[in-house]
Amino acid sequence: MRRGVGIPQLGGAKALVLHRTHADASALLRQLAAIGLDAQAVWPELSADAVLADYVFFDADSGFDGQMPWATGEAPMPLIALIGTEAPGRVEWALRQRADAHLVKPLGNAGIYAALLIARQRFDERQAMIREIASLRAQVSERRTVIQAMLRLTEAGKSEAEAFDHLRRLAMDKRITVEEAAAALLAAPALKAQNKRA
Amino acid sequence: MRQRIPIGVLYSRDCDYHILSRAAETGALAGIAAVNADGRRGLEFAAVSQDPGGKAEAYGAGAAAMLRHGELRHIVGCVTSSSRKEVIPVLERQGAMLWYAAPYEGFEANEHVVYTHACPNQHLVPLLAYVLPRWGADVFLLGSNYVWGWELNRAARELVGDAGGRVLGERYLALGDTDVARLIGEIRATRPAFILNNLIGESSYAFLKAFQALGLEDDAFLSANCPVLSCDLMEPELAALDGAGEGHLVVGPYFASGEGAASSMEAAAHASVLILADLIEAAGTDDPTMLRPLLESRSFPTPLGALTIDPQTQHTHLPVLVGRIEGARFRPVWQSETALRPDPYLSRYDPRLMRSAPALRIVS
Numbered sequence: 001m002r003r004g005v006g007i008p009q010l011g012g013a014k015a016l017v018l019h020r021t022h023a024d025a026s027a028l029l030r031q032l033a034a035i036g037l038d039a040q041a042v043w044p045e046l047s048a049d050a051v052l053a054d055y056v057f058f059d060a061d062s063g064f065d066g067q068m069p070w071a072t073g074e075a076p077m078p079l080i081a082l083i084g085t086e087a088p089g090r091v092e093w094a095l096r097q098r099a100d101a102h103l104v105k106p107l108g109n110a111g112i113y114a115a116l117l118i119a120r121q122r123f124d125e126r127q128a129m130i131r132e133i134a135s136l137r138a139q140v141s142e143r144r145t146v147i148q149a150m151l152r153l154t155e156a157g158k159s160e161a162e163a164f165d166h167l168r169r170l171a172m173d174k175r176i177t178v179e180e181a182a183a184a185l186l187a188a189p190a191l192k193a194q195n196k197r198a
Numbered sequence: 199m200r201q202r203i204p205i206g207v208l209y210s211r212d213c214d215y216h217i218l219s220r221a222a223e224t225g226a227l228a229g230i231a232a233v234n235a236d237g238r239r240g241l242e243f244a245a246v247s248q249d250p251g252g253k254a255e256a257y258g259a260g261a262a263a264m265l266r267h268g269e270l271r272h273i274v275g276c277v278t279s280s281s282r283k284e285v286i287p288v289l290e291r292q293g294a295m296l297w298y299a300a301p302y303e304g305f306e307a308n309e310h311v312v313y314t315h316a317c318p319n320q321h322l323v324p325l326l327a328y329v330l331p332r333w334g335a336d337v338f339l340l341g342s343n344y345v346w347g348w349e350l351n352r353a354a355r356e357l358v359g360d361a362g363g364r365v366l367g368e369r370y371l372a373l374g375d376t377d378v379a380r381l382i383g384e385i386r387a388t389r390p391a392f393i394l395n396n397l398i399g400e401s402s403y404a405f406l407k408a409f410q411a412l413g414l415e416d417d418a419f420l421s422a423n424c425p426v427l428s429c430d431l432m433e434p435e436l437a438a439l440d441g442a443g444e445g446h447l448v449v450g451p452y453f454a455s456g457e458g459a460a461s462s463m464e465a466a467a468h469a470s471v472l473i474l475a476d477l478i479e480a481a482g483t484d485d486p487t488m489l490r491p492l493l494e495s496r497s498f499p500t501p502l503g504a505l506t507i508d509p510q511t512q513h514t515h516l517p518v519l520v521g522r523i524e525g526a527r528f529r530p531v532w533q534s535e536t537a538l539r540p541d542p543y544l545s546r547y548d549p550r551l552m553r554s555a556p557a558l559r560i561v562s
Contacts, residue, residue: 113305
């Protein structure tokens with residue numbers, strides 16, 4: 001994951017502005033075009049091809065459930081909330097969409113570029129974290145597989161060290177991970193482990 | 199009866215960057231004089247000047263004083279970005295417009311500002327594209343401690359990285375600081391292929407003089423072997439350098455030829471006033487909201503040539519010249535075929551530009 005922002009290649013990036021026709025929407029479209037994005041305003045709903053957009057700005061004041069073609073909070077791109085009213089219910093709704101950044105209305109020329117950079121960074125970090133959690137979960141569940149395989153081997157008379165050594169050699173011979181070796185061993189009939197011992 | 203239009207002139211006469219500031223002020227006043235002397239014009243300008251004394255925070259108050267009565271709606275002024283950032287909120291409140299005629303670091307496109315000098319795709323990017331294949335890509339970065347130096351050096355770090363080069367050092371001096379011994383020592387030790395100098399004013403002059411002395415001790419640091427690059431050095435500063443700039447490299451939309459404007463900043467400030475006069479004549483008013491739509495598809499005759507302004511960013515399409523300092527002049531060594539479209543956010547930057555040629559170090 002890249003930490004710095006480098007020189008963001010925003011030229012031609014696609015942005016959707018989910019906002020009714022309004023001076024705030026025009027100001028935002030103007031500034032996005034100045035930055036080099038291909039931006040378009042849409043209201044009241046995003047169509048299915050919105051998933052192709054690189055950024056989505058949404059009106060937190062009059063937004064409603066079901067406006068976006070993905071499950072709430074699971075946008076496949078960075079979201080930026082446009083907040084006018086700070087009523088907690090509206091802020092809560094914007095948070096439920098999982099906005100990665102926000103802009104406060106009335107919108108001017110300032111803050112939009114920073115919001116793009118912040119939203120992109122937060123989104124990428126969150127995605128990386130989701131991937132990391134999935135891979136840690138997989139490791140944790142495989143650990144149970146390793147323990148079960150070890151148990152089967154110790155039940156068949158090996159010491160703990162011998163059992164692990166056995167798994168490791170199996171993994172090395174077949175050029176697979178210890179976790180995969182454990183899964184293979186468990187998939188084989190129990191007899192096989194006993195036969196090996198004999 | 200010619201319409202009399204007030205125009206603000208907001209430059210500091212006494213500051214660390216006074217040569218640049220005076221160059222721009224000279225250009226603005228020359229532009230105003232040219233408009234007023236032109237009998238075919240339907241308007242004349244009445245200049246209102248404020249001198250913020252080089253203090254960034256005084257620019258906001260200066261602009262507010264000019265705009266207070268609501269009659270004055272256009273200001274030519276500001277050199278540093280910190281001063282421009284102070285003025286922008288005042289412009290937004292009053293619906294006024296700033297004509298900004300200095301090279302700057304980009305990453306702004308405010309509709310209350312018309313940017314008539316270069317942004318990074320019109321200075322830093324072409325300058326590095328010229329230097330990297332000829333001298334190599336390992337750089338030492340220098341800057342004055344504020345946003346111009348920080349951002350240009352940050353962008354240079356990326357661009358040099360795209361060319362496979364390394365940043366051998368990065369050092370900043372406070373505005374006005376002339377104690378450059380440590381910088382020189384580090385440059386001598388790290389032996390870069392070239393130096394990007396984003397120091398301004400007295401710090402920059404002190405550095406260039408000390409670097410010239412280093413070159414006399416060690417050939418590797420002569421300008422032919424290790425050039426110092428500057429994106430904002432102007433011809434009127436050469437006198438203060440006393441020959442220490444000789445052979446080093448600069449970039450700009452215009453180089454002085456002995457006739458006309460003495461620097462690109464003077465030319466850009468002059469051009470700003472002429473463009474404003476053309477727009478007011480075309481619109482029949484100086485109301486910025488009426489002028490903005492007229493920026494599109496219009497070409498303005500100016501000392502920088504016929505200029506067009508990009509209506510989306512309100513930055514100017516500008517020619518680019520890379521030059522070598524020779525005596526009191528900048529001699530062009532490369533120039534763009536056409537005016538370059540402004541890209542203040544570097545959104546259209548293409549890294550291949552930096553990788554286009556092998557980075558060979560010239561050894562003399």
